[in-house]
Amino acid sequence: MPFNIPGALVPFHLLINPRLIMPQMIQDIRQLDFPELRRAGYRGAVFDKDNCLTRPHRDTLVPDLEDAWDECRRIFGPQNVLVVSNSAGSQLDAGEIQAESVSHHLSAPVLRHPSFKPSYSCISSIRAYFASLSQPVHDEELIVVGDRIFTDTVLANRMAHHEHVFRPAPAPSETIERDQMSSIDGLSKGLDAFTHSSATTPLSSARVRVGPIAILTTAVWERDSPVLRRLEMQLMKGVERWVVGEGQGPAQDWTDVRYGSFFRELAMPEVLRREKPGLVKRLRRRWQGD
Ligand SMILES: [Mg+2]
Numbered sequence: 001m002p003f004n005i006p007g008a009l010v011p012f013h014l015l016i017n018p019r020l021i022m023p024q025m026i027q028d029i030r031q032l033d034f035p036e037l038r039r040a041g042y043r044g045a046v047f048d049k050d051n052c053l054t055r056p057h058r059d060t061l062v063p064d065l066e067d068a069w070d071e072c073r074r075i076f077g078p079q080n081v082l083v084v085s086n087s088a089g090s091q092l093d094a095g096e097i098q099a100e101s102v103s104h105h106l107s108a109p110v111l112r113h114p115s116f117k118p119s120y121s122c123i124s125s126i127r128a129y130f131a132s133l134s135q136p137v138h139d140e141e142l143i144v145v146g147d148r149i150f151t152d153t154v155l156a157n158r159m160a161h162h163e164h165v166f167r168p169a170p171a172p173s174e175t176i177e178r179d180q181m182s183s184i185d186g187l188s189k190g191l192d193a194f195t196h197s198s199a200t201t202p203l204s205s206a207r208v209r210v211g212p213i214a215i216l217t218t219a220v221w222e223r224d225s226p227v228l229r230r231l232e233m234q235l236m237k238g239v240e241r242w243v244v245g246e247g248q249g250p251a252q253d254w255t256d257v258r259y260g261s262f263f264r265e266l267a268m269p270e271v272l273r274r275e276k277p278g279l280v281k282r283l284r285r286r287w288q289g290d
Pocket of ligand 1: 146
């Protein structure tokens with residue numbers, strides 16, 4: 001596989017913006033509450049392919065994800081769910097044969113893009129696709145789901161920006177925050193309310209993230225780049241601990257409050273079910289005659 005230069009340059013961007021690798025984490029797409037996302041104003045989705053929807057280098061959906069995938073396409077609409085892969089549809093896909101195959105098996109459009117995720121060129125291709133729909137989908141109406149931090153999470157966070165808005169100092173009669181901040185629609189209303197508040201009301205500033213939700217799936221359907229995955233995860237945990245802080249400072253913006261209701265608990269963690277027992281456990285079972 002050719003060297004992913006946009007991905008390799010991510011560490012330099014992190015020196016400027018370490019939050020670039022901060023995702024919302026789920027196990028797999030079955031944890032996404034698509035009806036709740038739709039109610040909150042999200043209208044489209046970008047999905048990675050390998051180890052998110054399919055096993056690496058395969059074109060068919062992981063069978064366990066079929067119900068969730070069907071629900072996603074039904075809720076958002078087939079054209080609003082886009083597969084963006086660094087294999088199918090990329091420069092590696094000569095003749096776009098794999099893109100055609102994936103599109104057929106997943107019943108979803110596959111983006112053709114000239115450069116790898118998380119490049120800005122790839123972001124432009126994603127925006128062009130969603131802008132071309134009969135009802136265009138904006139960045140802040142998207143979720144971006146993938147299993148790799150340096151490609152999928154960074155791509156989503158590069159599509160987002162933060163805005164400083166001013167709001168009146170909290171008063172007992174104001175109840176906008178919790179309920180209205182739980183949706184994009186509510187966020188707009190909240191911003192309007194803040195913007196048009198009386199000039200005599202004391203103001204305080206707030207930081208609002210505007211852009212797609214970056215969602216990282218942690219279930220690995222087939223072993224793939226374990227060292228890089230571990231490095232990415234350690235770096236992410238380092239940023240969370242040393243830069244973002246645990247719910248302190250910049251991390252505590254309205255965004256974090258808004259996302260909680262979009263994720264479901266899984267009945268039984270698939271990772272634990274599929275986890276291969278370690279050497280010691282296998283030897284012990286053998287001695288015990290299991
Ligand atoms: Mg992947």
